[in-house]
Structure formats: C-alpha cells, structure tokens
Amino acid sequence: MGRHFVLRRPVRTTERGEGYGQLIAVLAVVATIGFILFKTLPVYWREQNVKNELAELARKYAIGAKGYITEKELENQWLKISNEFNVPEEAKFTVNRQGGKVTLKVQYTEPINFLVYTYDWEVNAEASDSTGRY
Numbered sequence: 001m002g003r004h005f006v007l008r009r010p011v012r013t014t015e016r017g018e019g020y021g022q023l024i025a026v027l028a029v030v031a032t033i034g035f036i037l038f039k040t041l042p043v044y045w046r047e048q049n050v051k052n053e054l055a056e057l058a059r060k061y062a063i064g065a066k067g068y069i070t071e072k073e074l075e076n077q078w079l080k081i082s083n084e085f086n087v088p089e090e091a092k093f094t095v096n097r098q099g100g101k102v103t104l105k106v107q108y109t110e111p112i113n114f115l116v117y118t119y120d121w122e123v124n125a126e127a128s129d130s131t132g133r134y
Helices: 020-063 071-084
Strands: 092-098 101-113 118-130
Touching: 020 071, 020 101, 020 118, 071 092
Parallel strands: none
Antiparallel strands: 092 101, 101 118
16 A cells, blocks of 8 residues: 655666766865965965064164164074074075165075976065154
8 A cells, every 4th residue: 555666767887987087086176286285385384474573573673672783683583583484595684774764685485396396486575664663
C-alpha cells in the first residue's frame, strides 16, 4: 500500500568524475592566490612598519629628542630599525633638514621569490615633520 518508488537514473561509467575538472580549476586558482599572499604579505607588513618607524624618527628628530639630536644618532636609530625589520643592507637612508622641517627617506628593493619568477618590491618611504607643530 504505502510503497514509494524512487526514480534513479542508472549510473554510467563515462559520467563519473564529471564535476572534478571545475573543482580542480577552482582549487588551483585559490592555491595560487594563497601562495602569492603568503609570499607578499610579510614584505608589505615590513614596509608599513618601516614607514611607521620612519615617521616616528622624523618626529623625534624634528623636536630634538634625546638620542635624536645629531645625524649620527639618527643613523644609529635607523640601523636598529633596519635590523629589527630585516631591511636589506643596501637600503639608502637620507636625512634632509631645512630650517625647522625634517625629511627622512629610505629606498630599497626587496626581492620576492615566486617559484618561477623573482619580483623586485620597490620601497620608497618618506616621512617629514617640522618643529612648529609642537
């Protein structure tokens, strides 16, 4: 009396795995994007920290804080920052002071090694401050 029949289509051996091609393609794209992010995010994070520290150096140098009065002291502070964030040794650090305005610049290239290509990430950080703000 209460029998229900479920209509099933017969499984053909030629149809098995038909949806796996799209799955593999999507997973390959996701894995590629993940790999690129894995390689570039640490470099981006390091660049942002260097820019932050450079702005702090400019502020302290502009007001003449203790340990930031001469250019030599400022370069020593930069060396500490560059060691902390693994900035390449060939980084170019320049100091420019005109009147009450201070401008600090850092330029370097950081290579990002992808499996088949090496991308050179250019970092051009600049921070300026003036004594009139305080």
